[in-house]
Amino acid sequence: MRLNKYISHHTKYSRREADRLIEEGEVKLNRKVIREFGYEVQDGDQVSVKDRPVKPSSEVTVIVYNKPKGVLVTKKDDRGRATIYHKLPGKFRHFVPVGRLDYASEGLLILTDNIEVATALMESDLERTYNLKIDKPITQEMVTAMKEGLVLDDARAGGHEKSKIYSMEFAPFAHFEIRAEGKSFTKLRVTITEGKNRELRRFFGHFDAKVLDLKRVAYGGIELNNLPTNKTRFFTRREYDDLHKFIKQLKAEKKAEAKNRVNALKQEEANLKAKKKKKD
Template sequence: MKENKNQNYKNKKEEIVEELTRLNKFLSHNSNYSRREADKLIEEGRVKVNGKVITNLATKVSSKDEVQIGKKNIKEDKNKMYTVIVYNKPKGEIVSKKDPQGRRTIYDSLEKKYKHFLSVGRLDYSSEGLLLLSDSVDVVNALMHSNLERVYKIKVNGLITKSVEEAMQHGLEVEDARSGAYKTTKIKSMSFAPFLAYDIQSNGEKFSKIKVVISEGKNRELRRFFAHFNLDVLDLKRLEYGGVSLNNLPTGKTRFLTKEEYKNLRIFMNEDDRSI
């Protein structure tokens, strides 16, 4: 792959300091309820904070607060052993618990025991490939807000020109980046950082295939980038995220992280290495 010397290659985790945590997030992190299920419990008046029934979904708590669901105390478990799975998402699935349009979601395919797992970012309906999910909100947030490398294989409906390569090498500022985005997007302008690396595997007037490495995960970033050059992304598949690869995982299947991948994740999370 061609490497972009303008990009800082060091993968660093953005520090997320939160003294207060939204109540639904606290519940989903320290129980088997999803955030949406936690919201329902709060609305139904089944959650107490320091002995007081809470119905405000915007309520925030700290580790010092006493939180209860019914009569059960929900305590923050800082030593909780989290689980991370890799899912090879097929095209035609939404990364969401439910879809207003009735389309299939990833949770329709995943085993029921993973229904409370949260996804690390999203892949849109037409995209496929590696999706990480975890039962730890801290892990999900840390991975989502990191500049870890994401590797994608892309097919576009045209020629990858010199101007496209220059934009991949040096970055791009687009005032109107709505092309390639969802019709309902509220994000108009967008700044595209230089790609970490790219490899043009085929380049033709009708179709081109390219493998790219980026360190961001903005809203339909790659589709918007290529749309700026009047190139439609026909196929998009994520192959790697933060050193975790699909390898030979079949489409629609899941696997746990390997011991080595868990070890690397704990280093990333600044935790002591513990046996799985």
């Protein structure tokens, strides 16, 4: 993990603050000042900030947070807007969010003090369930796209005005249901297996529909239930057990994939040698 990222994930400092501390010579690696922002911290490295050792915990703590609207999922905002770290208790300031919920969205946000766990959950195809409201009746074109998926060369509608993401591919929804419908709105519950940038806002934006409300209510079997807005709770024992099983399975799959790649390379090398021998 890069040095500045390592500091931000294991201390109270943001990534930008970590960069500044490195630049000012306040960071030491193995007791020597280091000014390489991109240094990859290795196992056994001793990092300290202002002569205080940075000690990543080997234990994993995970919380569920009911994010309110009008709050950013970031450590600092250049425009001075409120972030989740203004709202969360100080003891969670070093926790890493699993994915994002945009400024106008609310609901379930998972945070952990372990970056590897956060990355594994974020990059997974675990199901994410949302309640949402759009400003028009549902159309057959929307239903077809939810069932079959959608590929857009221009997916800017619904995205942030400064976003550099133009094209986007949407996988078929894992599940969807229409919960209420009127002349000028539709309420839906949808389940998707990806977490792309403003994915649902862009999806419905393609059909000239604006998402008025968006609330995540579940993520990979973790449910928001009746957790009040702006409140947190720790994972339950069952949720921790499920998490450990998920991480164990993921590691086994990665190990198997690596072994298959090595075997494929060996086979390719053997085939080339046999081909060369045949020519000779």
